[in-house]
Amino acid sequence: MERVITTPLTDELVAGLHAGDRLLITGKIYTGRDAAHKRLVELIDKGEPLPIDLRGQVIYFVGPTPPKPGEVIGSAGPTTSGRMDAYSPKLTALGLKGMIGKGSRNEAVKEALKRDKAVYLAATGGAGALLAQRIVSARVVAYEDLGPEAIRELEVKEFPVVVINDMYGGDLYVEGRRKYERKGDS
Amino acid sequence: MxxxxxxxxxxxxxxxxxxxCNYLGDDVVAFFEQAIAREESETGRDVLAQLLENADLAKDSGRPxxxxxxxxxxxxxxxxxxxxxxxxxxxxxxxxxxxxxxxxxxxxxxxxxxxxxxxxxxxxxxxxxxxxxxxxxxxxxxxxxxGGGAENMSAIGMLKPAQGRQGAIDFVVDTVSKAGPNPCPPIIVGVGLGGTFEKAAYMAKHALLREVGSTNPEPRLAELEDELEERCNALGIGPAGLGGTVTVIDVFVEELPAHIASMPVAVNIQCHSARHKEAVL
Structure with a gap:
């Protein structure tokens, strides 16, 4: 069954998460995808301060559709995480504890999760209407000019995710697939 | 005129x-319903249930x-x-x-x-x-x-004619295998066989418009589609890539004669949000 966790995430909380765990996240999370990550890492490389404090935080890789009048946010499911692989280890090094996306991460990210005691979570790709319902509020906190790619602070309530990569090297994409692979057929 | x-x-x-963007086709919804009954993974069944709920919510809320x-x-x-x-x-x-x-x-x-x-x-x-x-x-x-996620996992192979039917099958299955969880499975696999480089890619895309569950009128291709579906499902990728027995919604093949020196095989992957609507004027 699902377990409810609240943000920000602590080392102790991350240590208790394992690949395959189903979680419901409640609290504040940030959004960011390709363009926002590029800007954050450019600042890190120049030694300049970031517009948000990453310590204990979770970044959700999402670029929502525009909200209609009266809506908090539009459709808001995860984007493919692999495009953030080049940036993520620099963010976990600054205290980022969680990432939400979909799809596989590379070895460098998996190593960074172990090194920095962080976790990679997946929300169901293509379930943007369902996931949007678990978002209570949204406000842009940086890079408004990026439109759907701006960094937003979201307040989420029981936002459903599954642990893909834990801080021990566990990988649900590898383990889950191995369990159901039928080699005899290929 | x-x-x-x-x-x-x-x-x-x-x-x-x-x-x-707002209304999922009835054919895809019907597929999710029957796939829940046969998916062996509990997590996989949960994902399929989320997709059904998502389709309902999109229809009712007008959110994509x-x-x-x-x-x-x-x-x-x-x-x-x-x-x-x-x-x-x-x-x-x-x-x-x-x-x-x-x-x-x-x-x-x-x-x-x-x-x-x-x-x-x-x-x-x-x-x-x-x-x-x-x-x-x-x-x-x-x-x-x-969408970009599934399109990014698509591929075209200008294979050697000597690789034959088995080579084409292996190329399609390998493309789906490498895609893994990224293109939002369960996926529709559009395959274009033969023609030239661009015609193969076009056929793979056009094939995605077919109704889910429909049978290819050409028996030789219908058999190939069944074999590809079986091989892809055996990969174990499952709904959302979390492991499971339902990896593909359907496989659709289109073909054209090829050059005597060529055997193009194009694979266009469509996520489960298989969206297309049409009208006749």
Whole structure:
């Protein structure tokens, strides 16, 4: 069954998460995808301060559709995480504890999760209407000019995710697939 | 000769874009329902249940099924007895995309200068337009928004003829295997066999428009589709890639004769948000 966790995430909380765990996240999370990550890492490389404090935080890789009048946010499911692989280890090094996306991460990210005691979570790709319902509020906190790619602070309530990569090297994409692979057929 | 004002196309393209992004086809919904009954993984069944709930919520709330409302792929089959009047056809289709995406609150995901500045075109134009002249005096319009995640996992192989049927099967299965969880499985696999480089890719895309569960009228290809489906499901990728027995929704193959020296195999992957709507004018 699902377990409810609240943000920000602590080392102790991350240590208790394992690949395959189903979680419901409640609290504040940030959004960011390709363009926002590029800007954050450019600042890190120049030694300049970031517009948000990453310590204990979770970044959700999402670029929502525009909200209609009266809506908090539009459709808001995860984007493919692999495009953030080049940036993520620099963010976990600054205290980022969680990432939400979909799809596989590379070895460098998996190593960074172990090194920095962080976790990679997946929300169901293509379930943007369902996931949007678990978002209570949204406000842009940086890079408004990026439109759907701006960094937003979201307040989420029981936002459903599954642990893909834990801080021990566990990988649900590898383990889950191995369990159901039928080699005899290929 | 029948005259058709291109302004009609603008209206229809705009409406179809919004409808495609908000209403999942009945064939895909029916697939999710029957797939829940046979998916062996509990997590996989949960994902499929989420997708059914998502389709209901999108329909009721008017929020798009997925935040990636895609590039707007548009197919026009234009009857050769139709005279299009009132302006530039391509401009009319692009205007339809602009109106649909801007006024329909869809995400604008098109960027100009793709290897440089990548500046958003702000209205999701241009349409990825494919036109074909066919007999008759009607125009068939299909709008198929295509998300980036699944498109990125697509591939084309200019295989050697000696690789034969088995080589083609292995290429398709290998493409699906490498894609893993990234293209939002369960997926539809569109396959284009033969033709030239661009025709193979076009056929793979066009194949995605077929109704889920339909059988290829050519028995040789129907058999190939079944074999590919079996092989892909045996990969164990499962719903959302979390492991499971339901990896593909369907496999659709189109083919053309090839050059004596060539054996093109194109694989276009479609996520489970398999969106396309059509109208005949």
């Amino acid at each position: 029948r005259e058709l004002d291109v302004a009609r196309l603008t209206e229809v393209v705009a409406k179809l874009a919004v409808d495609a 099924l997925c935040q990636d409302t895609g590039l707007a792929v548009v197919f026009l089959e234009i009857g050769q007895d139709v005279h299009l009047v009132g302006g530039d056809l391509e401009a009319a289709v692009n205007e339809g995309v602009r109106v649909g995406y801007v006024e329909g609150y869809l995400r604008k995901s098109a960027v100009a200068d793709p290897i440089g500045e990548r500046k958003n075109t702000a209205d999701n134009t241009p349409a990825m337009l494919h036109t074909r002249i066919v007999p008759g005096d009607k125009v068939r319009v299909v709008v198929a928004p295509k």
